[in-house]
Amino acid sequence: MKLNYGKSTLSILAYSFALSSSLCFSVSNLILNGASLFNILLVVGFVLFFASDLILSMIYFKEKSNHDLYYPNLSIYYAAIIVIAAAMITLV
Numbered sequence: 001m002k003l004n005y006g007k008s009t010l011s012i013l014a015y016s017f018a019l020s021s022s023l024c025f026s027v028s029n030l031i032l033n034g035a036s037l038f039n040i041l042l043v044v045g046f047v048l049f050f051a052s053d054l055i056l057s058m059i060y061f062k063e064k065s066n067h068d069l070y071y072p073n074l075s076i077y078y079a080a081i082i083v084i085a086a087a088m089i090t091l092v
């Protein structure tokens with residue numbers, strides 16, 4: 001993708017590790033504990049959140065960034081937040 005993180009490389013690696021760990025945890029939780037509504041919503045939410053961050057990195061760190069991706073990125077981001085919040089509500 002030819003991304004240039006510059007001085008932000010270390011913090012982006014730490015954030016990417018945290019996000020990937022959250023996604024992997026939710027997938028393993030789905031596999032180990034079964035397909036409950038909470039587990040399914042959590043996986044879907046983290047997949048959307050991961051996709052949102054991939055688009056965001058293309059917007060900000062690519063040499064020839066495509067600013068037309070702002071609205072799809074925000075749509076995916078807000079969908080992810082709503083789905084993760086809905087997963088949390090199912091616990092109550």
